[in-house]
Amino acid sequence: MHRVLTTCCFCACGCNLYLEVEAGKIIGVIPSREHPVARGNLCLKGWNSFGFVHHKDRLQYPLIRRKKHLVEANWEEALDLVAKRLLEIKERHGGRSLGVFSSAKCTNEENYLLMKFARAALKTNNVDHCARLCHSPSVIGLNNAFGSGAMTNSISELANAEVILVTGSNTTEQHPQIARFIFDALAKGAKLIVVDPRRIPLSRFAHVYLQPRLGTDVIWLNGMMKIILDEGLLDETFIKMRTENFRAFTEILRKFDLKQVEAVSGISVEDLERAARMYAGVKRAAIIYSMGITQHVSGTDNVQSIANLAMLTGHVEREFTGVGPLRGQNNVQGACDMGALPGTLSGYQDIASEEIRKKFERVWKTDLPSDRGLTGIDMLHSVGDKKIQGMFIMGENPALSHPDLKATRAALEDLEFLVVSDIFLTETAEFADVVLPAASFAEKDGTVTSTERRIQRIRRAIPPVGESKPDQQIICELASRMNYSMHYESSAEVMEEIAMLTPIYGGVYYDRLDKGWGLFWPCTNPDHPGTPFLHKGSFARGKGRFEYVVYRPPAEMPDDTYPFYLTTGRIYPHWHTGSMSRRIAALSRERPEAFVEINPKDAKRLGVANNKPVRVISRRGEITVKVRLTDDVPENTIFIPFHFREAPANILTHDKCDPGADIPEFKVCAVRLERVQ
Amino acid sequence: MPDELILNKEHLTGFLRKIANERELIAPVKNQYGDTLFEIVSCVDDVSLDLESRPVVPPKNFFLPRTEILFNYRHEGKEYRFEEALPDISRVLFGLRSCDLWAILFFDVVFQENFKDRYYLNRRSNTILINIGCHKPMQNCFCKSAQSGPFLAYGYDLQFTDMGDRFFVEIGRPGGRELVEKWDYFFEPVTQKDRNEQYEIVLEAESGFERIVDFDTAVSRFINDEVDEALWEELGNRCQGCGGCAYVCPTCYCFDIADRPVSDSKGERVRTHDACTLAGFTRLAGGYNPRHERRRRIRRRFYHKLAFAKERYHRPSCVGCGRCVEICFGRIDMIHFIRTVCEQPGKAMKASLRLGEILLDAGLISKEELKAALEKQADTGKPIGAQLIEDGVITKEDVARALGIQLGIP
Numbered sequence A: 001m002h003r004v005l006t007t008c009c010f011c012a013c014g015c016n017l018y019l020e021v022e023a024g025k026i027i028g029v030i031p032s033r034e035h036p037v038a039r040g041n042l043c044l045k046g047w048n049s050f051g052f053v054h055h056k057d058r059l060q061y062p063l064i065r066r067k068k069h070l071v072e073a074n075w076e077e078a079l080d081l082v083a084k085r086l087l088e089i090k091e092r093h094g095g096r097s098l099g100v101f102s103s104a105k106c107t108n109e110e111n112y113l114l115m116k117f118a119r120a121a122l123k124t125n126n127v128d129h130c131a132r133l134c135h136s137p138s139v140i141g142l143n144n145a146f147g148s149g150a151m152t153n154s155i156s157e158l159a160n161a162e163v164i165l166v167t168g169s170n171t172t173e174q175h176p177q178i179a180r181f182i183f184d185a186l187a188k189g190a191k192l193i194v195v196d197p198r199r200i201p202l203s204r205f206a207h208v209y210l211q212p213r214l215g216t217d218v219i220w221l222n223g224m225m226k227i228i229l230d231e232g233l234l235d236e237t238f239i240k241m242r243t244e245n246f247r248a249f250t251e252i253l254r255k256f257d258l259k260q261v262e263a264v265s266g267i268s269v270e271d272l273e274r275a276a277r278m279y280a281g282v283k284r285a286a287i288i289y290s291m292g293i294t295q296h297v298s299g300t301d302n303v304q305s306i307a308n309l310a311m312l313t314g315h316v317e318r319e320f321t322g323v324g325p326l327r328g329q330n331n332v333q334g335a336c337d338m339g340a341l342p343g344t345l346s347g348y349q350d351i352a353s354e355e356i357r358k359k360f361e362r363v364w365k366t367d368l369p370s371d372r373g374l375t376g377i378d379m380l381h382s383v384g385d386k387k388i389q390g391m392f393i394m395g396e397n398p399a400l401s402h403p404d405l406k407a408t409r410a411a412l413e414d415l416e417f418l419v420v421s422d423i424f425l426t427e428t429a430e431f432a433d434v435v436l437p438a439a440s441f442a443e444k445d446g447t448v449t450s451t452e453r454r455i456q457r458i459r460r461a462i463p464p465v466g467e468s469k470p471d472q473q474i475i476c477e478l479a480s481r482m483n484y485s486m487h488y489e490s491s492a493e494v495m496e497e498i499a500m501l502t503p504i505y506g507g508v509y510y511d512r513l514d515k516g517w518g519l520f521w522p523c524t525n526p527d528h529p530g531t532p533f534l535h536k537g538s539f540a541r542g543k544g545r546f547e548y549v550v551y552r553p554p555a556e557m558p559d560d561t562y563p564f565y566l567t568t569g570r571i572y573p574h575w576h577t578g579s580m581s582r583r584i585a586a587l588s589r590e591r592p593e594a595f596v597e598i599n600p601k602d603a604k605r606l607g608v609a610n611n612k613p614v615r616v617i618s619r620r621g622e623i624t625v626k627v628r629l630t631d632d633v634p635e636n637t638i639f640i641p642f643h644f645r646e647a648p649a650n651i652l653t654h655d656k657c658d659p660g661a662d663i664p665e666f667k668v669c670a671v672r673l674e675r676v677q
Numbered sequence B: 001m002p003d004e005l006i007l008n009k010e011h012l013t014g015f016l017r018k019i020a021n022e023r024e025l026i027a028p029v030k031n032q033y034g035d036t037l038f039e040i041v042s043c044v045d046d047v048s049l050d051l052e053s054r055p056v057v058p059p060k061n062f063f064l065p066r067t068e069i070l071f072n073y074r075h076e077g078k079e080y081r082f083e084e085a086l087p088d089i090s091r092v093l094f095g096l097r098s099c100d101l102w103a104i105l106f107f108d109v110v111f112q113e114n115f116k117d118r119y120y121l122n123r124r125s126n127t128i129l130i131n132i133g134c135h136k137p138m139q140n141c142f143c144k145s146a147q148s149g150p151f152l153a154y155g156y157d158l159q160f161t162d163m164g165d166r167f168f169v170e171i172g173r174p175g176g177r178e179l180v181e182k183w184d185y186f187f188e189p190v191t192q193k194d195r196n197e198q199y200e201i202v203l204e205a206e207s208g209f210e211r212i213v214d215f216d217t218a219v220s221r222f223i224n225d226e227v228d229e230a231l232w233e234e235l236g237n238r239c240q241g242c243g244g245c246a247y248v249c250p251t252c253y254c255f256d257i258a259d260r261p262v263s264d265s266k267g268e269r270v271r272t273h274d275a276c277t278l279a280g281f282t283r284l285a286g287g288y289n290p291r292h293e294r295r296r297r298i299r300r301r302f303y304h305k306l307a308f309a310k311e312r313y314h315r316p317s318c319v320g321c322g323r324c325v326e327i328c329f330g331r332i333d334m335i336h337f338i339r340t341v342c343e344q345p346g347k348a349m350k351a352s353l354r355l356g357e358i359l360l361d362a363g364l365i366s367k368e369e370l371k372a373a374l375e376k377q378a379d380t381g382k383p384i385g386a387q388l389i390e391d392g393v394i395t396k397e398d399v400a401r402a403l404g405i406q407l408g409i410p
């Protein structure tokens, strides 16, 4: 038996763990004790992260659709076909008719290569990935305010904060290790403020718990800032030295009517005052937020408001403070960093800039398209004008994770050609013309970047299962069949190219990563030590920018026909579309089936009982799912996790998006409930 | 061959090299990342042994692996064929801590008490255990309170005491004697001075504990049902169900057995570690969970470690290794728990609460409902179950079901 240190494949906490290998199989994992985030323990997902690797459903060979059915094929045949079809479409309709989904579950190197493949070989900037669905508003909102869209501080700093404000993040369930640091802070006497429409487990430890109505974040955030302004709790020196546009901001804020807070959000002004004083009254206060803030039509506004709040009180640019958007997937930060986005190349370098393009063109030896590409939502949700004809989807599962699934699936169905690479035959792969079997995290080398911008290694512990191949290899083999040569000896060589072209990764080399526990970007040259917290002494964009935000309600509100709010999300034992977690016995045993959380009072009115099925209907479709009674959701609000293919919550959600970030409003839509006879 | 010997430190590598040539040698190794793990050491000269810190996971994984194939199966037509995968390997575990070794002795009892677990026993009977007494207890070690260390009086094959430039070696069981006799040229006789020095080291180690806890009081409070419900509530809220406390505990032995198909016609029956803090651990077929609330599961965990083990094996099964103390997501740990229980005022509950407790445990009634029924019962004089049924809180079927489950009737 031997052990291989790697990074957990589930969430972006980025725990390091040892895979235990015996006779070519992974038989267990051991957490690293020295790793600064894992600290000797893993969440249940991490402890069982090896459980899907040898599952019998693993894709072992390529599949090609023949007479409506996916049948076994060999690699030559499959890759030749993919290359041929993609080239045909490109010739007939141009590169802009092709689209690529990269993957927040794949490595930095793979994301870099796929976006290179899209731009250099397919000649399209239509490349995106699931950050669109989770933190695109953070990337834009925090970039506007601070000049960088990532977590400002490192995870372990939380333990020394005096006040922690958690909003729109069910931290104990989605980022267990971050919650662990919050518990450490509490043990040292820190105060906790939780603001969440659902009474999440952490709220039981909150010194102030606020329960706003769904989609009213701008209101309570503005209210809180108004209180801070009125009571003079702001950090004037900080504002003067480090920010801009404050005067214009306060002119409007001063007129904000606190009465609105209770009317719109349901939070009483007294409670909000307690929270405001608590947050503003200390030196070291941090904000943690996640998709409860971003998955709204006002997602970018919500993020800007959070940035406003942090700047108003000077709680940023210092150790143990900051604004922390908690990224979900193990490498969603990295996939963004690598430029798997329609408008930026790796390191957030603008594709529209000629100078930047030139730099890449010199190394990539080809011309690049200069117009911004389509977002993931636009690629699949603008069926009418037939923009996208062919797609390459690497390790993503929009047929379960995108909003308004009927429309999404129709769009996938409509594609002239779809190729999917994945480790299992996902709901999306079922629509594919060619399915390529990919290697899992245990079977390849590479790096991933955690939510705290920590770049870490994943290491190959076993050879690829069956005939599967690492995505890196798949992309390169495909490129060479499309007359564009991409050849690398190793993932380390890919990283060398990334470092050369990407200033924030300029000092990232494998030999450095192997010593210690990775590097925090920005790490601009081989001697740069990395940056655990951003904006030290000055914001990345120079000065932090205040921008007043006017409240906009959610796109679809409950009415007489659809009287309930539906909010969707995740639960502790499962991971996104469940393709891995539901195949792990210990995880699937925790929550084998879908459920809808309903307040007992609503249940009584409707005459539905615990554990009994109920029909949930929205304007888009309906699902049947079992009831779980709980006071954790307020009246008139239901919660459904989106992991379960038998009862896909996203049949119900709509595809109205934030205008800037193009993120759909997964957190609010209107539904009605019907008893199943 | 006398029972006590001296091994000069310069001969340790030589001794271990000899062992590694003949058997699989397992020892605590500090790797390049700074983590100490029990590793299979094929070449002693290539690794850096770490005899100063506690390996991340206990040695139990070598006796009860995280995943273990019990047998392979194949079906052809109607016929099933089985192929047992019995382990058969001779090992020496070197550098165990006393607590971890004591935990193995506890496993020895558990894995042959009801039926003899051949997988465990095969591995165990082929393994020689060498522990190293803890001359410097670490922070969060409390084996002294648990009476499983820092040095052992029996149970080891060999016990080492670190005396600076040499080890004082005590021979316990035949396996140890065999090793020493085979390579006797590494060893020297002990002098009275060595004995005195070793005695001093043991004494000093005994007084070096930062953590002292009172197991007896905690156990008796438990057995007398004197643990405040509010504590369970608090711990239930803190536990996040990671399973870590069980996975790292040297005396947690719960496992799950499942069939894992490899293809349409082949499969494996596998045994994996399980954890009692998980909801799925206690959920029965059909979805009913007698301990559906987290606080019930946490209670069960501590009950099992302390009171149950005491009643069954005459001592708690916690060996005080301190592993669960450092890793909990909600900062729950054995030391803190025992201290809290010992500190709280004794609150004896009446024996008549038993059925109420069972129903409460099963999540069929709430505390408030139980309280109300108990008050009414005082007037009506009816049994508590009848009272609850009369009040419409539960049905007869509920009671029967809950009782059936409690008594182990499917």
Ligand code: SF4
Residues within 6 Å of the ligand: A008, A009, A010, A011, A012, A013, A014, A015, A042, A043, A044, A045, A046, A047, A175, A176, A177
């Ligand atoms: S907290 Fe996240 S990274 Fe850590 S073990 Fe759990 S899923 Fe993996």
Ligand code: SF4
Residues within 6 Å of the ligand: B238, B239, B240, B241, B242, B243, B244, B245, B246, B277, B327, B328, B329, B330, B331, B332
């Ligand atoms: S380590 Fe803590 S959080 Fe994890 S299962 Fe045990 S008690 Fe619960």
Ligand code: SF4
Residues within 6 Å of the ligand: B245, B248, B249, B250, B251, B252, B305, B317, B318, B319, B320, B321, B322, B323, B324, B325, B334
């Ligand atoms: S309960 Fe904790 S301290 Fe006791 S033996 Fe288990 S892991 Fe060690």
